[in-house]
Amino acid sequence: MQQHQGQSLSQRLQQYQASKTVLFWACAGSVIAATIVGFSWGGWTTGGSAQEMAEDSAAQARQELAAVVCVDRFMAAPDVGVQLTALKELERSYQQGKFVADGGWAIIVPASSPTDYTTRTDDRKAAGLCAEELAKREMPAAGKAELTNDTGTVAQ
Numbered sequence: 001m002q003q004h005q006g007q008s009l010s011q012r013l014q015q016y017q018a019s020k021t022v023l024f025w026a027c028a029g030s031v032i033a034a035t036i037v038g039f040s041w042g043g044w045t046t047g048g049s050a051q052e053m054a055e056d057s058a059a060q061a062r063q064e065l066a067a068v069v070c071v072d073r074f075m076a077a078p079d080v081g082v083q084l085t086a087l088k089e090l091e092r093s094y095q096q097g098k099f100v101a102d103g104g105w106a107i108i109v110p111a112s113s114p115t116d117y118t119t120r121t122d123d124r125k126a127a128g129l130c131a132e133e134l135a136k137r138e139m140p141a142a143g144k145a146e147l148t149n150d151t152g153t154v155a156q
Contacts, residue, residue: 063126070106070130071137077105081139088135096131097124106130 007015018026038044045053077083083103090096100106106127 066126067129
């Protein structure tokens with residue numbers, strides 16, 4: 001220890017020679033620290049997590065597309081006024097979604113059996129999104145056709 005007393009920190013660091021054991025554990029610790037930081041704060045994901053996120057995103061896109069088609073089908077029905085009134089009379093969103101699903105407006109690909117439809121989560125969510133959008137709609141004016149676009153409803 002006596003030999004370090006007249007030296008600066010930079011001089012002591014230049015003279016230091018780490019053993020192989022110290023170098024190994026320093027590298028191992030750096031790898032572990034980088035992995036922890038990368039997965040927790042760096043946004044890294046595993047292949048399984050990325051696949052799950054992609055599937056969730058695709059399911060949500062399908063549901064939103066089915067809801068848009070559902071709204072168009074519903075608004076194009078000949079008895080839209082009666083159906084829209086009946087939909088708005090239902091107080092709970094679950095009941096409104098079931099009303100839309102039972103009416104068949106949210107089904108894009110027909111199910112093989114009636115019970116098959118009720119077990120499909122994507123279809124139920126699409127019906128719920130459709131019912132939510134329809135509940136916001138106003139009664140269409142008599143004798144006027146409606147077209148929908150990305151920004152809303154346009155009367156012709």
